[in-house]
Amino acid sequence: MERKTFNPLEWLDKPGQQVKVTEQSKYNTSTQLEEVERIIQGIEASHIDVTSAYSDWVNIGFAFADEFGETGRNLFHRVSQYHPEYSTQECDKQFDNCMKARGQGVSLKTFFYHAKEAGIPLTTPKQERQAYSPASRSENHSKNLNTQAEIKKEPEQMPTFSDSLFPELPEFLQKVIQIATSNEERDILLLGSLVAISACLPKVSGIYDGKRVYSNLFLFITAQASAGKGRLVHCRQLVNPVHKEFREQAKLHKQHYELELAEYNANKGKVEGIEKPEKPPEKMLFIPANNSSTGAYQLLGDSDGKGLIFETEGDTLAHAFKSDYGNYSDGFRKAFHHETISYYRRTDREYVDIESPCLSTVLSGTPKQVAALIPNAENGLFSRFIFYYMNVRPVWKNVFASQTANGLDDYFDALGNEFFSLYSSLKAGQDVQFFLTADQQDQFNQFFGQIQEKYMSIQGIDYMATIRRLGLIAYRFCMIFSALRIMETGETSSKMICEERDFQASLAMVKVLVKHSSKVFAELPEDIQKPTRLNRKEKFLNKLPKHFNRQKYLEVAAALSIPHKTAEGYITDFCKSGLIHRESQDNYINTSIEDTQDSEDAKEN
Structure with a gap:
């Protein structure tokens, strides 16, 4: 089996850590164990710790497990023993994890590199004399320059969905993706259509983790400008x-x-x-992202709690969340799990609850636009999204490749009319409950248990929410695939059981998507810790009541000896950061204070 190329960004536990590229000697299979043994003898003779960084230790374990299997366990202990916190039990436990995740692409070059960095020679004396001859030194220097130039030219390539996935998809989705001219285009058409359709499957639901869930999904396609993500717009025509x-x-x-x-x-x-x-x-299906919080909630409520945000520029939603009147991020996150959204309509003086909201979202944008919407890895938005990071192909695209008779707009309009028949049938029919078989449930739990264990050791606790919500996303994929099968059979019943091919297709997609999410996760900016000591600005915020006006905040400022102009500047900053919400002219809400019934009563009085 062909070995995968080692991708350091996929394994390092510190996002953004610079990757060092080194030129290592090549070893054939018969001499690798001898060379590793010789290097470890050098480590033991010098009592050197080459596993000081946790990520280095984990990667060396992967390399030994992948190359030597159980034989590598003893080698791993011998390399690990000089770390000050070395534990036989912990070392065995880590190697067990590495054995379970074999075939992940970490090669022995990783171990050789760390040994060389620690001062352990990698070549015999004879090889050293050969390596440092003037001719070979010049040749090696030229190779290193060429290698570095290639790395600068070629960005990291993300995996695409396997060709074997697509013939197993429902026939309707095969029609959607058949006009694609590249693997990346095929993938985004599949994902975009699934998420758009997820907003339009009325009366279809299932029970996941004891709660009733619907098919709604959130998607963010990210790539550099002109990478081809514009094709996503056709998925809107389907609904x-x-x-x-x-x-x-x-x-x-x-x-x-x-x-x-x-x-x-x-x-x-x-x-x-x-x-x-x-x-x-x-009533409308497409809810504009550029909206006030009350406006977005009201449109969602007017449409019976169902809607689709479809924006080809991701920063449209990011700007809305950062505006004084448009921060509906809280309700947006609640909608993913169908949690009740509550808001107050000032015009009618009415308190409104949207129960079991069903909101789907399709966004696209550059990596910077991802960071604008999701400022740090701890933001709850990240784990709710399916991320797909498009590869950039620096080649001219054949702009005449599409063979549709009247262009893609007519083609997708026709597919939209075809899907509308299914939508109308589901809307007029009885409630449909979706089920996985008992065997599929066992496979599901085992599959995600292994993925969680692997990525918890790689990305840490912050990535756990992403893995767990990918489980719900996979379940929703299965639900959508099963609903689309109705277009082929014409049969509907109150009980919809997932076909094995649809179940396996969902898991195959998750295997790829988890790597895309990991890449985007690693590129998010790190959260900056706030100082523990309260400064004057923080004291001012904490002294403000839940509801206040200009006169009140100037009184608070005077009590803290803060000039009026400075206080006005503080209020402006708080509004921009979402700590204070400007409800109306000269009417503010301190959102940093927890809502209570008393504060609502005070507001009404």
């Missing part, structure tokens, strides 16, 4: 007929409302007990 139906309903309701309002105005003061008609809901 555009659903949006049009919502708008037609809203139009009819509005016409009916206007007739009732005209009748009310004509009879107002003349007919006793006549009531003013209520404004109809603004």
Whole structure:
């Protein structure tokens, strides 16, 4: 079996750590064990610790397990013994983990590199004389320069979905991806269509971890500019007929409302007990990301708690979250798990609950736009998203490759009409509950248990939420695949059982997506710790009540000997960072204080 190329960024435990590239000697299989033994003898003779960094220790274990199997255990102990916290039990436990994750691409070059860095010679005296001859030194220097130049030119290539995955997909999805001209284009069309469709499967649900869940997914396609992620926009056309139906309903309701309002105005003061008609809901599938928090929640509520945010520029949502009036990040995160979203409508003085919201999201953008939306690795948004990091192909694309008769817009419009038939059937039918078989449930738990163990040792505790939510994402993939099979069979029932091919396709996708998420995770900026000692600005924030106006915050500032101009600057900064929400003119909410019923009552009074 061909060995995978070692990718340090996938294994190092510190995101952003610079990768050192070294030119190592090549060893054939018969001499590798001898060379490792010779190097370890040098380590033992000098009592040198080559495992001071945790990531180095883990990678050496992977290298030994992959190359020597159980024979490598003793070698791993001998290398590890000079670390001040060496424990036989912990060393055995780590090697057991390495044995379970064999075949991950960490080669012996990793061990040779760390040994060389520690001062252990890698060559015999004869080889050293040969290596340091003027001719060979010049040749090696030239090779090193060429290697470094190649590394600078070629960015890290992320894996794409296997070719064997696509023939097993539902026929509708095969039609979606058949117009793709590259592996990356094929992948984003598949993911984009799944997430768009996830917003439009009414009455389909399943039980996951004891809770009822629906098919909704969040997706972020990230790549450098002009990498080809623009093809994603066609996935919107697949569900555009659903949006049009919502708008037609809203139009009819509005016409009916206007007739009732005209009748009310004509009879107002003349007919006793006549009531003013209520404004109809603004139903729509596509919810604009550039929205106020109240506006976004109201549109979601008007559409029975169902919606799709589809933005080809990810910073549109990021800017909304950072604005004074548009920070609906909290409700956005709640929607992923269908948790109730509560908000207050000032116009009607009405407190509204959106129960079991079903929101899906498709975003695309550059890596910098990811960081703008998700400022650090601890942000709860990260683990809720499917990430796909597109490879950049520096070659001219054949712009005449598409063979559709009337262009891609007509092609995807036709697919949208085809999907609308399934949507209408599900909407008019009975509730459908999705199930995995008992064997699939066992496979599912074993699969994600292994992935969690592997990535916990690589990325640490902060990555655990991503792995666990990938489990829910895989379950939702299975649900969507199973629902699309109805288009082939025409059969619907109250119990929908996952086919084995759809289950295996979902797991195959997760194997790739977990690596894409790991790359994006490693490139997020590290969270800067705040100072523990409260400064004047923090004291000012902590003294502000839950609800206040300008007069009140100036009183607080005066009590802390803070000039009025400085206090105004503080308030502006707090609003930008989301610590304070400007509800209306001269009406502020201190969001750093926990909501209580008393504060709500005080607000009403």
